[in-house]
Amino acid sequence: MTILAREQRHSITVKVNGLRYTGMATPRTLLADFLRHELGFKGVHVGCEHAVCGACTILLDGLLARACAIYAVQADDTSVETVEGLGKPEALAPLQAAFQEHHALQCGFCTPGILMSAKAFLDDVATVGVAPTEQQVREMLSGHLCRCTGYDGIVKAILACAEQAIGKSRHESG
Amino acid sequence: MKPVPFDYARPETLEEALALMANYGDDAAPLAGGLSLGPMLNLRLARPAVVVDLGRLALHEIDSLSPDRPVETGALVRQAFLQQRLKADLIMPLVGEALDCIGHYQTRARGTVGGSVAHADPAAELPLCLVTMDGSVWLQSTAGRRNVPATAFFEAALTTARHPDELVAGLEWPDAGEPGTAFAEFALRHGDFAIVAAAAIVRRNDDGRVSGIRLGLGGVEDAPRVFVGSDDAVNNFKDFVEQSMAVLRPTDDPVCDAPYRLALARKLGLAVIVRALERAGLHP
Numbered sequence: 530m531t532i533l534a535r536e537q538r539h540s541i542t543v544k545v546n547g548l549r550y551t552g553m554a555t556p557r558t559l560l561a562d563f564l565r566h567e568l569g570f571k572g573v574h575v576g577c578e579h580a581v582c583g584a585c586t587i588l589l590d591g592l593l594a595r596a597c598a599i600y601a602v603q604a605d606d607t608s609v610e611t612v613e614g615l616g617k618p619e620a621l622a623p624l625q626a627a628f629q630e631h632h633a634l635q636c637g638f639c640t641p642g643i644l645m646s647a648k649a650f651l652d653d654v655a656t657v658g659v660a661p662t663e664q665q666v667r668e669m670l671s672g673h674l675c676r677c678t679g680y681d682g683i684v685k686a687i688l689a690c691a692e693q694a695i696g697k698s699r700h701e702s703g
Numbered sequence: 704m705k706p707v708p709f710d711y712a713r714p715e716t717l718e719e720a721l722a723l724m725a726n727y728g729d730d731a732a733p734l735a736g737g738l739s740l741g742p743m744l745n746l747r748l749a750r751p752a753v754v755v756d757l758g759r760l761a762l763h764e765i766d767s768l769s770p771d772r773p774v775e776t777g778a779l780v781r782q783a784f785l786q787q788r789l790k791a792d793l794i795m796p797l798v799g800e801a802l803d804c805i806g807h808y809q810t811r812a813r814g815t816v817g818g819s820v821a822h823a824d825p826a827a828e829l830p831l832c833l834v835t836m837d838g839s840v841w842l843q844s845t846a847g848r849r850n851v852p853a854t855a856f857f858e859a860a861l862t863t864a865r866h867p868d869e870l871v872a873g874l875e876w877p878d879a880g881e882p883g884t885a886f887a888e889f890a891l892r893h894g895d896f897a898i899v900a901a902a903a904i905v906r907r908n909d910d911g912r913v914s915g916i917r918l919g920l921g922g923v924e925d926a927p928r929v930f931v932g933s934d935d936a937v938n939n940f941k942d943f944v945e946q947s948m949a950v951l952r953p954t955d956d957p958v959c960d961a962p963y964r965l966a967l968a969r970k971l972g973l974a975v976i977v978r979a980l981e982r983a984g985l986h987p
Binding site (some may be wrong): 531556565579589597600603646669 | 707710711714719723754756780783806809810813892893
């Protein structure tokens, strides 16, 4: 059993986007702050700090997680995916390219979290093999606050990617 | 905001976790998915001396193997996982419908059934379902295990029958496979906390005749409550709802005053009963 003292900084090792990193954190350090300030993954945005706005959404061991409602010590020995793992400015992931094409962002503060949710959502879509309705996409997006776009471009971008995801899964299973 | 400093314990087994609870009691905050406790820590509404992270305990099982026994879920079954299983196995339609209303796609991915029940928000969907289905909660401490009916478990807002040295280990969901269930809630936005939530179950005998009705209401009072009616109540369900309304003592707060809360309870209560009757093949 592990017990970590409150005032001590403890060594935490996390695999981020496929590479292992080690940093220091006290028990109350938010995973979002650890990823940003200790490991330098500035794509993890911190908005509300109480699991509502969705800006810090990441994948933790393959499951969506609000990185502000998890403490870094919990993530020791886990695997994290952040927006930095999706694509690079010079080589956008298809999802990111679709966001660009459909004007799915303006200020961009909420975008990294939405991209991670969309990635998980599209993986689900590919598994199930059924195209989501616009309503389902909007319900998924209800877990993210975007105050610029009115969500319309985001919905279009995700629906466009969903069609591709289904085509691809059909191709693979066929 | 950031939480107050706390010690962090991560037991690897249930025995280790229970030893910690026995040692720290009220000073310990058991942490499951963290979608309720995390925000409470960050807002400093919770200031525990030690956070006991249950994340690595083996409480992830769903046992629905025998149809004559309640479905059992370990406390750490994630809401999204249960949602997928219920849809695949076609069991517990009431819980399946309620799960669609819980938080968001992102929070259900990590939120657990035991965490929601242990947290005991008055408007939470899973506590309401558990009460309506006449389910129960398994509590465990170093002294042993006990089973508490859901109707006795939820005492008030964020207050349960769990003793400070106990953990919620699992939940039992009696599911007779009735198609006659319905769930509905009113929230200001999809995924927000419900202001009022309602659940109904129409029970039938082996010969197919209606034997009774259960109407659960959440968010109206400081804990979910179930009203149980006979076959007579099914035939006169409007009277049954009115009698139930007369018993309720609705919460009055800045979000929603008591008369409006009662009006929501009446409207949603009637709506879920009508839908449950329709789904049971009965025409109200």
